[in-house]
Amino acid sequence: MDIHELTRDLHTKNGAKIVMLVADGLGGLPMAAGGKTELETANSPNLDQLAARGVQGASIPVAPGISPGSGPGHLGLFGYDPLKYRIGRGALEATGIGFELEAGDVAIRCNFCTLDDDGNIADRRAGRIPTEESAPLARKLREVSIPGIEIFVEPVKEHRFVVVLRGPGLGGNVRDTDPQATGVPPLDPVADDDASQKTAEVAREFLTQARKLLADQPKANFHTMRGFAEKPNLPTYEDVYGLRAAAIAVYPMYKGLARLVGMEIVGAAQTLDEQVETLAENWDSYDFFFLHYKYTDSTGEDGNFDAKVARIEDFDAALPKVVALDPAVLIVTGDHSTPAFLQSHSWHPVPTVLASDCCRPDGLHEFNESSCIRGGLGQFEAKHLMTLALANAGRLGKYGA
């Protein structure tokens, strides 16, 4: 049984506010045996104070050992089983550049490539053509015209761009045209089910016109198509939780993920301080606030332990202004770990703390990786966090009599 069948039945409405602060990639590792993690190294008195009155746990983003991307990582935190709900690559790419997908849209990741005189692929990434050269070419492809289909072409970065097809009867189940090799021609788009036949035809026509439009280009004289994906069909926060939800994020990817579950994007904050101001300004208009903080992840990806420590301290310094708003439930967590030691997303459970008037404190006074594994929430799958949030906000009725 999906937990949303329960929450949809049991949720009640009251004025209680829930705030979820997501420090992306929060969890870490020591750089050397016997050392401390980034969070253990950071001076974070406000997080520790929250831990003292709250309850901690170690959040497993998807399943033990699974390192998630941003999509599944956030879906879990939002309470959507990331093994049940999947966001196709094309849809995630479109989401990541802030494109607002509509129901029925099919999004496709495209790569500019170089064809040789025989029409075989000489370079799968068109020599990693710089963005300033590739973006105008992507825009040129907006000249492609197919009757009955609305077409969007959006530059991304270097050789990458996105195509979105909008029209009736488009399925997302079409195979990649990138042969993953050079010296061979690109593949034809082939539908894997009846519902996607029309998509494959449209894609073939797009490629035919694109080949002509790009024919004179020295490097990017063609492109491949990968990760065909329909807009994922996710129930909304209002539907499954009865929450008017707001997202406060700086980067398009996280705004996009929040939009997919029906959150409204509020403000245009560029810094954490501005994000917290946005939170305060919108306090009366929403029940739930998702605030995304990027830099604990990006510093981890860079392998910069000290920078990640500093970014955690920045995050900690912003906490009192959130606490001052006195939310019924305040959660600090991350969508996954990004240890500087690994320079990548990892599977390690994420320190998570939940504070409310009716949580059961666990006697811990520090917030970090060592502490959270002894916490009252135990080790739990991220998808359960929203149910706990609702319960602690008094927004969930009794199951059964």
Next chain:
Amino acid sequence: MDIHELTRDLHTKNGAKIVMLVADGLGGLPMAAGGKTELETANSPNLDQLAARGVQGASIPVAPGISPGSGPGHLGLFGYDPLKYRIGRGALEATGIGFELEAGDVAIRCNFCTLDDDGNIADRRAGRIPTEESAPLARKLREVSIPGIEIFVEPVKEHRFVVVLRGPGLGGNVRDTDPQATGVPPLDPVADDDASQKTAEVAREFLTQARKLLADQPKANFHTMRGFAEKPNLPTYEDVYGLRAAAIAVYPMYKGLARLVGMEIVGAAQTLDEQVETLAENWDSYDFFFLHYKYTDSTGEDGNFDAKVARIEDFDAALPKVVALDPAVLIVTGDHSTPAFLQSHSWHPVPTVLASDCCRPDGLHEFNESSCIRGGLGQFEAKHLMTLALANAGRLGKYGA
């Protein structure tokens, strides 16, 4: 895979006795920040002694954040996934007053109501008519007669009574007739599937006759029907565990829940001491004993912290006589938490201890909320407890070669 597919295959029989003591609503919360829970406050040396030789854990009744009613709470402890097996409201109400449902029965919760001269509902609860007035009216409805259907009408309390229909071909999928509003007439019973058409017809005929029988009543001149439910189809303890199981409970609800999984109700104890005597008297006749202690829940529901502490101490004082029987496995747990602070059932995990000669002690010497989260059973879903009990009793063979 349902865990019962495993236990059904793997269970073996021996003379080992399992005792499960359920202190209803055992888990609690501090009344103020930094305080202790009810169980932490209680002087409970016998529980602590059990903890010292046993292994503790925090039982999650249904899923994180879900506060269960008595039905799902006990199903979990009995090892029946409470999200898979559901007890409909009518069936639970019948169970709660000690009515022994048979396979195929449909049970209905009924409310006396007051109709005005136009046939609209003026009061959905007939002015909360006192039991001494409503019970004779419920018995009067036993005059309703429908060919081929055996009908039982049982008073409950105030405006509430239960109707059970027994006969071939009765499904339980019929909509409530209570419109949840006044100034409008009651609804007709409408079947939601083919298998329930006959039930809806029988219910309509029942209501027609009841309207005549009650016509002269000043307050309770009609009634609504809600929560139509078939007897839930639960496999028995004998079937899935190979256990001859006995239930020792004071209140009808818990006897009824135990009966639904095939336990036999033994004795007629009214106090905890009498319950323990009943346990001793029946020691040789059963393999498994479920003993239900109500007052840790009712004091929590009353918001009476001190009374709950006292009731925990009473429970603790009764423990040595159970220990003296030397069961192979002794479990103390609760079906959910009922913190006096919340005055209601809650989602918080329940302190649980299991002692056997082959459990793996966890070095803890106190039994309470703070202790159990560091215990050897970790945080676990209640539905796993029976499998652990069987294993610790040497009653479960190896899975696979």
